Amino acid sequence: QKEVEQDPGPLSVPEGAIVSLNCTYSNSAFQYFMWYRQYSRKGPELLMYTYSSGNKEDGRFTAQVDKSSKYISLFIRDSQPSDSATYLCAMSVMLGNTPLVFGKGTRLSVIA
Amino acid sequence: DGGITQSPKYLFRKEGQNVTLSCEQNLNHDAMYWYRQDPGQGLRLIYYSQIVNDFQKGDIAEGYSVSREKKESFPLTVTSAQKNPTAFYLCASSMDRGGKNIQYFGAGTRLSVL
Numbered sequence: 212q213k214e215v216e217q218d219p220g221p222l223s224v225p226e227g228a229i230v231s232l233n234c235t236y237s238n239s240a241f242q243y244f245m246w247y248r249q250y251s252r253k254g255p256e257l258l259m260y261t262y263s264s265g266n267k268e269d270g271r272f273t274a275q276v277d278k279s280s281k282y283i284s285l286f287i288r289d290s291q292p293s294d295s296a297t298y299l300c301a302m303s304v305m306l307g308n309t310p311l312v313f314g315k316g317t318r319l320s321v322i323a
Numbered sequence: 324d325g326g327i328t329q330s331p332k333y334l335f336r337k338e339g340q341n342v343t344l345s346c347e348q349n350l351n352h353d354a355m356y357w358y359r360q361d362p363g364q365g366l367r368l369i370y371y372s373q374i375v376n377d378f379q380k381g382d383i384a385e386g387y388s389v390s391r392e393k394k395e396s397f398p399l400t401v402t403s404a405q406k407n408p409t410a411f412y413l414c415a416s417s418m419d420r421g422g423k424n425i426q427y428f429g430a431g432t433r434l435s436v437l
Contacts, residue, residue, distance in 0.1 A: 219363055243424060254327075254413055254428030255366075299365060307419040308354030308373050310381060311426060313365035 214238050217300055217314030226323050230287040234300035234314045237281065241302040241312075244276050246285045249297045249316065258298075259285065290321045326350065329414050329429035335437050336401065336408060344399045344432045346414035355397035356415040356426065359383060366413060372397055401434065409436050 217234045224230055232246075243262055247255035259274040261267045261283075267274045273286040283302075287294055297318045301311040327348045336342045346355065354373045358366035368381030372391040386405025391397050397416075401408045411433050415426040 215365070217365070245425075247428075252411075252431070252433075254329075254415075254430050256428070257425055260423065260425060301366075303424055305424075307424060308417050309424060310356060310368045310371050311366075311424070313358075313367075315363065315365040 214312050215300065215302065215314045218317055219315050221318040221320060223320045223322060224290055226290060226292060226321055228290050228321070230290050230294070230319060230321075232285045232287075232298050232300075232317050232319070234283050234302075235281055236283075236302060236312075238304070238312075239278070239281065240304045243303045243306070244274070244283050245301040245311065246272075246274055247299045247301060247313075249299060251296075255299055292321050292323045295320045327414060327416055327427060327429035329412075329432050331432060332430070334432055334434045336434060337437050339403045341400055341402050342434070344401070344412055344414075344434070346397045346399065346429060347395055348397075348416045349395060350416055350418070350427065351394070352416035352418040352427075353394070354417045354419075355391065356417070357381075357387075357389065357397070357399045358413045358415065360411040360413060360431075369399065369412075408434055410434060 246259040249255040264278045271288045275284040297316040299316040300314040330345045356371040357369040370389040372378035388400045414429045417426045
């Protein structure tokens with residue numbers, strides 16, 4: 212079993228839809244959870260950063276962490292064509308400058 | 324402009340050749356990382372360095388080598404021992420700010436085999 216599982220999609224939704232992206236993980240020691248967005252042929256950019264269980268909201272984006280189920284989610288409200296990208300979940304055990312463990316990424320297309 | 328610069332953007336390698344990918348950052352970050360991304364795959368860690376003159380192997384270090392002689396620079400050499408080098412290579416850096424581990428990425432280098 213891989214440490215982090217993420218459905219690669221592709222996922223195609225109409226403009227304005229609510230998008231739900233998910234990752235599951237096996238290592239209960241993960242405490243820090245991130246979502247990165249990667250446009251085609253570009254480097255990933257950080258979207259959301261959360262610590263432990265709970266919700267975090269930033270504009271149209273909401274990140275949820277459920278440590279008891281080892282499950283994290285990213286919700287995008289009122290999706291726009293500019294949201295079309297690959298979304299990667301990432302997580303780490305420790306604080307500080309340590310490597311992240313990434314999911315495979317989910318490719319999202321928002322159709323106008 | 325602060326950021327991470329990777330060069331070249333595209334690189335071609337001949338059989339038996341070593342090639343070096345450049346990564347420079349002017350963010351004053353302590354740590355730097357190299358990841359490899361294959362189609363439909365996530366990012367896999369090749370090497371990372373938390374301080375100058377020190378680096379650690381990642382999950383797929385075989386066939387690669389790095390150096391960290393300066394804080395700003397972390398070049399990656401893809402050696403002839405790496406039999407399947409075609410991939411998108413991403414460099415990242417991070418600074419421990421109040422415990423947060425946020426990595427910032429360059430634009431990547433796409434390596435192909437001739």
